[in-house]
Amino acid sequence: xxxxxSPGGLTTEFFTFAENGGFNLLCGRSIGPVTLxxxxxxxxxxxxxxxxLILHALSGDAHAAGCNxxxxxxxxxxxxxxxxxxxxxxxxxxxxCSNVIGGCSGSTxxxxxxxxxxxxxxxxxxxxxIEDMVRAQYxxxxxxxxxxxxxxxxxxxxxMQALQWSITFPEMINSCxxxxxxxxxxxxxxxFNEVGRQAIINDPNWNHGNYYDxxxxxxxxxLARMIGHITxxxxxxxxxxxxxxxQSDNMSKKNMDSEFSIESYLHYQGVKFVDRFDxxxxxxxxxxxxxxxxxxxxRGRLTEAFEKAKANxxxxxxxxxxxxxxxxxxxxxxxLRITGKNVNFNExxxxxxxxxxxxxxxxxxxxxxxxxxxxxxxxxGK
Amino acid sequence: MxxxxxxxxxxxxxxxxxxxxxxxxxxxxxxxxxxxxxxxVKGSGVxxxxxxxxxxxxxxxxxxxxxxxxxxxxxxxxxxxxxxINQTIQNTKRPDHVIEEVLRIGRRVILSFxxxxxxxxxxxxxxxxxxxxxxxxxxxxxxxxxxxxxxIKDFRNMSKKFRFRIVREKGFCFTSGKKSRIRRLIPNLFxxxxxxxxxxxx
Numbered sequence: 273x274x275x276x277x278s279p280g281g282l283t284t285e286f287f288t289f290a291e292n293g294g295f296n297l298l299c300g301r302s303i304g305p306v307t308l309x310x311x312x313x314x315x316x317x318x319x320x321x322x323x324x325l326i327l328h329a330l331s332g333d334a335h336a337a338g339c340n341x342x343x344x345x346x347x348x349x350x351x352x353x354x355x356x357x358x359x360x361x362x363x364x365x366x367x368x369c370s371n372v373i374g375g376c377s378g379s380t381x382x383x384x385x386x387x388x389x390x391x392x393x394x395x396x397x398x399x400x401x402i403e404d405m406v407r408a409q410y411x412x413x414x415x416x417x418x419x420x421x422x423x424x425x426x427x428x429x430x431x432m433q434a435l436q437w438s439i440t441f442p443e444m445i446n447s448c449x450x451x452x453x454x455x456x457x458x459x460x461x462x463x464f465n466e467v468g469r470q471a472i473i474n475d476p477n478w479n480h481g482n483y484y485d486x487x488x489x490x491x492x493x494x495l496a497r498m499i500g501h502i503t504x505x506x507x508x509x510x511x512x513x514x515x516x517x518x519q520s521d522n523m524s525k526k527n528m529d530s531e532f533s534i535e536s537y538l539h540y541q542g543v544k545f546v547d548r549f550d551x552x553x554x555x556x557x558x559x560x561x562x563x564x565x566x567x568x569x570x571r572g573r574l575t576e577a578f579e580k581a582k583a584n585x586x587x588x589x590x591x592x593x594x595x596x597x598x599x600x601x602x603x604x605x606x607x608l609r610i611t612g613k614n615v616n617f618n619e620x621x622x623x624x625x626x627x628x629x630x631x632x633x634x635x636x637x638x639x640x641x642x643x644x645x646x647x648x649x650x651x652x653g654k
Numbered sequence: 655m656x657x658x659x660x661x662x663x664x665x666x667x668x669x670x671x672x673x674x675x676x677x678x679x680x681x682x683x684x685x686x687x688x689x690x691x692x693x694x695v696k697g698s699g700v701x702x703x704x705x706x707x708x709x710x711x712x713x714x715x716x717x718x719x720x721x722x723x724x725x726x727x728x729x730x731x732x733x734x735x736x737x738x739i740n741q742t743i744q745n746t747k748r749p750d751h752v753i754e755e756v757l758r759i760g761r762r763v764i765l766s767f768x769x770x771x772x773x774x775x776x777x778x779x780x781x782x783x784x785x786x787x788x789x790x791x792x793x794x795x796x797x798x799x800x801x802x803x804x805x806i807k808d809f810r811n812m813s814k815k816f817r818f819r820i821v822r823e824k825g826f827c828f829t830s831g832k833k834s835r836i837r838r839l840i841p842n843l844f845x846x847x848x849x850x851x852x853x854x855x856x
Contacts, residue, residue, distance in 0.1 A: 584716070586711070602725075605718060606725075606728045609729065610729070610730060612733075614716045615698075615718065616707065616710070616711050616716050616717055616718070617707070617717075617718045617719050617720070618707040618708065618711070619704065619719050620704060621704055635708055638708055638711075638712070639707075639711050642708070642711045642714075643711050646711075646712075650714065
């Protein structure tokens with residue numbers, strides 16, 4: 273892939289808070305110190321009103337844009353959308369992307385050292401929620417000297433975080449961009465997450481999460497990732513991209529070793545994932561996604577949950593996304609409409625399924641850039 | 655898609671300054687934008703097409719992608735000062751349900767629609783024996799989005815059964831880019847379009 277218009281010269285930075293413990297989690301436990309890995313792109317203006325917090329999905333990290341090594345490779349997970357002249361325009365706005373608590377890309381998570389034991393937390397790590405992730409990000413935003421964010425934006429789990437931000441810190445965000453997400457995950461989604469977790473747990477190397485000094489449960493994590501990838505694609509997209517093609521051209525003999533292109537793709541994704549992701553983190557973060565339910569913020573009612581929200585919303589769904597279907601996004605939109613919030617909702621026609629938010633899409637690009645431009649104009653009078 | 659600006663001047667004229675407005679079938683959002691500029695309204699729209707919503711977002715409007723036939727029930731009673739259905743009611747599957755819903759959610763409802771009683775339309779059917787295809791109704795019967803055609807008289811007659819009061823009734827003609835021209839003489843015969851402002855009888 274050729275990388276153009278990417279913010280250059282990037283490094284991942286680390287912010288640590290609650291040095292002596294005391295970051296209270298929703299589960300009732302308290303941890304600290306907590307470190308968040310983060311990257312920033314663009315320039316924070318003197319009024320500090322052009323900051324946008326980018327929120328990543330399950331397998332994402334702080335590296336959202338640009339190439340942060342000298343090789344010019346390894347573009348950020350949302351590099352197509354963040355950069356000079358891109359929908360999230362680094363010439364105009366200042367972007368922050370932080371890795372979530374519970375993650376494994378430089379932030380405090382199950383692979384971090386438990387200060388009390390001097391060993392990795394493993395499954396002793398407290399259970400974290402989407403709200404805990406958001407509360408941790410709050411400390412980072414404050415540390416960066418930002419009183420109010422122009423926007424929070426994310427897709428999938430990132431969209432869940434964006435919605436959570438609007439409820440937990442209504443005064444701190446001007447607008448909320450939520451893509452391919454919902455107020456809670458469907459039973460089907462939970463089912464797929466559970467199969468992924470079981471793949472890890474049943475890997476003999478997993479050893480109840482205590483594998484940091486021995487063999488990594490790579491087979492399990494790889495399988496979990498393969499299952500995940502199936503849910504990110506639409507049937508049509510999968511068919512058109514892979515069809516029934518074989519990986520190698522000279523498939524004269526069919527045998528058990530022969531491989532369809534789709535198999536090869538999934539294997540590749542699985543193996544690639546093992547190199548950069550921690551198996552325990554996968555368990556913790558999928559759990560956070562499963563437990564996420566904004567109805568809980570409103571005593572069982574979504575309208576009550578959004579009552580205090582002050583942000584203006586851009587909600588986007590994709591018509592072929594069966595993991596977070598349009599009908600689920602509409603429930604959020606409905607609650608926002610009933611409570612009188614300013615909300616844009618667009619269901620985008622695409623064949624790319626859930627993954628569409630990561631891929632080039634003219635309508636999505638236009639909606640994001642227009643929304644951001646207008647929200648900046650409205651909030652600053654510029 | 656090209657959006658015509660039929661009856662915008664008449665609609666804008668009815669809206670009070672600073673009111674809360676919902677535009678059903680808002681298209682590219684030009685009417686809402688004009689209402690914001692001229693009447694300082696707090697407006698939002700519902701639009702069925704992805705392109706329409708995208709154009710609304712571009713203008714800084716708030717717009718919900720949806721089918722009017724499917725979703726108005728989530729709005730609370732009297733959520734809006736005005737609900738606009740400009741050149742859209744004839745496209746809906748159940749105009750009766752839509753009328754009931756808009757009367758519920760809006761204090762006042764502003765409608766305009768192509769008048770099937772218009773003279774040249776009548777001629778086409780009466781003399782040529784064919785469904786009219788003209789500037790007003792520019793589609794062949796098999797491709798027309800206009801699935802519920804009505805006349806000014808038809809709409810007027812709805813008021814009793816659907817328990818609404820007609821605040822204002824006009825017939826008008828429109829040539830694109832120009833102002834609406836009111837037809838006072840036998841409006842149901844000489845008007846291309848019907849225009850109504852209605853409110854529920856409580």
